[in-house]
Amino acid sequence: MQYDSAFHYYKLSLSPRYKSNNDTLNASSLNALGTLFHYRGMMDSAIYRYSDALRLYQRLHQDYYAMAVEINLAMSYKEIGLYRESLDTLLNALDYLERQPPMRYLVVCYNTIGGVCTKAGDYQQALEYFNRTLQAAQVTGDDDYIAISLNNKGETFLYLTQYDSALACLIRAENIKRSARDTNALGNTLGLLGETYMALGNDARAASFLQEALAIKTAAGARLGQLVTLLNLTRLNIRRQEYAEAKVLLDRAEVLVREKGEPDYLRQVLEQRFALYRATHPNDPTIRVVNELLIVKDSLLNKDKAKSLQAIHVRYQTAKNLEYIADLEQEDVRHQAWIRWLVGVAVAVTIVVFVIYLLYRSSQRNKKKAETLFKELNHRVKNNLQILSSVLSLQSQNVKDEDALLAIKSSESRVNAMALIHKKLYRDDNHRAIDMQDYVQELGNYLVHTYGFTDGRLELRIQCDAVAIDVDKAIPIGLILNELVSNALKYAFDKHAAPTLEIRLQEQGADEIRIDVRDNGVGISPQKTREGSGSFGLKMVKMLIKELKGRVDVEIQAGTVYQIVLPL
Incomplete structure (x- = not known):
């Protein structure tokens, strides 16, 4: 009833008779109306209103509000399967958000991009964005999205058949949601736990979680949640050869899906009808033909999604x-x-x-x-x-x-x-990959000779792990090393009797490398850098480290030490 009233008044505020001369107010009303259409499942109408609101905010140069509408618009695109349009819109919003202090919209944007990647079948890219969601949620203290990101990571690991990782994430999400007594959100996690245990062959635990999830979603009136859980219980009962129960569950699912007519869920219901028929009629020769047709169709669809x-x-x-x-x-x-x-x-x-x-x-x-x-x-x-x-x-x-x-x-x-x-x-x-051990050795020797140091004049120590790095990261890392080593050779050893320069590149775990550049020279003055406070080279180093999402510390003790940590 409240939604109906809001819907009526927002539409009235945009009618020719009552429409305001204030475009900011009109844009806000369009965005709110688009949200109401989205909740009603009327995605075409939602997209139309969101697009009008976005144009107004952009014309008024109100970037913050334009970004918020872009995220709403992307969610509507995602719901109707327009993944390319959704991802384009989200990446545009992300360009603005990553230049601002961390906020909840950044968390939502990362999470929605991960969801689009999951829908398109790019699970590794989805994991990267769900990890960013978790990190941003921890920075902003957003407990709801900490649980949501763990839930989404668990679902993605499930798609990748990494079941132990899926369980670890989903159990953490379950504990957070039970502690917060967030019953509705708990239903999604329980459903995914049921799917994971079903994939592991633990049918008893799978049935327990799925039945609890179905009870929660039925009580909440969550139609799509019921659909997903009913389909999973149908699969489980077919596997357990409980065909009569499977048919009852599938009939319930079909009634729900035909109320709204979503093509994707209708496809899943019909696939389960076919699976039930195949289990109860194993000798029917048409089954082989239909199986092959479904495999070819899915392969072509996944290939097109990945390319896009x-x-x-x-x-x-x-x-x-x-x-x-x-x-x-x-x-x-x-x-x-x-x-x-x-x-x-x-x-x-x-x-x-x-x-x-x-x-x-x-x-x-x-x-x-x-x-x-x-x-x-x-x-x-x-x-x-x-x-x-x-x-x-x-x-x-x-x-x-x-x-x-x-x-x-x-x-x-x-x-x-x-x-x-x-x-x-x-x-x-x-x-694609550069052998950093060989590269660092060759770069170091080149720079030493370029700046006029002989083997007897300077001691060069290079300690580099046998690590291969993608060319997209190897190029900026090479430029960083070039600047720091060049600076040391140009400024650190003036009239030094026994100059020593040490370069280290080491792996830290599976997802980080640490780079140390150490000299025993004169050290950096607190008031200036070796090339002055406006040094192009050092500014470039700082910009490259920021672009790679790394961090740097500088120590001045018997020389200068740059300590850089970069994610792989």
Whole structure:
């Protein structure tokens, strides 16, 4: 009744007779009306109102409210299976949210992206976003979404057939919900626990959890929740050869699904009808034909979903990389005109490399041909970077100004750090991962000789675990190492009798690496850095670490130590 009244008054407020001249108020009413349509299951009407509200907020440059409407709009797209539109909208909202202090909308956005990825069958990507949901919920102290993210992680592990991990997450979610006495939400967790125990072959425990879940969802009038649980109980009874009970449960499910006519749930009901028929009529020859048809149909649908989802993520990552490179270019405009041009060329080449690589990856169809093309691409990029390095080296021979010479050498070392990556990609059979042990050794030796240190003049210690890192992370890690090692070689050892430089790269568990760069030089003054408070190189290091979602500590004790921790 309350929903009906709200629905009536919101519609009335937007009618020509009562419509306000205040567009902010109109946008708020449209958003509220869209939410009411969403709760009624009228997704087309909800999307129409949300879209109007979004246009008004965007025209008024009210980014916060526009972002909130985008999340609502994405949820409606998700409900009707428009996963591409949903993910595009969510990623646009996420671009705004990740530049703000953590808030509940960030938690909701991460969780909804994970849900879209789950629906599209990209379970690894879904897990990544559910982990982000859990971390953000813990930061904001949102206990409801801590339980929700654990519930969603458990469901995703269930799809991946990682049942022990699924149980660990779902049992934690169950305990939180029972403690909070959140009965309605508990029903979803109990249903998933029932599915997990059913997959493990523990039919008695599965039946217990599923029956409790059905009782909760029936009492709450949760029609879709009842449907899911009835279908799972039907599967369990068919497996236990309790066909009469399975038919009773399936009849209940069909009555519910035909009230609203959702195609996906109707498909599941009909599949269970077929499974029951197959169990009770094992010798019917038509069963084999229908089975094969269903397998082919599911395979084609999953393949189309995966391609669509991959294309969306490639576009989003391309936009993020271009934004990051634009920030670097803005910092570089303070240099002299001819230095700006040289560094600009290096940045432009990097942009081309990233864009070609990402476009290449998204359009990969023939593996053998694609590997050959990608290897040739890395060879050409390596040659172009080496040509640029040679230009910088030649230019440095005619420069007398010390600051300008250091700027050119810094640009040259950055280009070589990237060229070394592409040289290894060209030589190795693995076209995605970089052997960091070999790479760090070669980069360290190159920089030592570039800055005029001989083997007897400086002791270089390199300790690197045998870890392979994806090229998307190896390139920024190489640039970070290049800046820190170059800084030490340029400034730390002035008139030092026994200079020592130590580089360590070690794995910390299964999902982190730690990088230490340590020297025994003069140390960093509290008032300034080695290149000044406005150092382009150190700002770039800070930006790269932030982009990789890592953290850095600096210690000054008998020299300088940079300690960096990065997630893999």
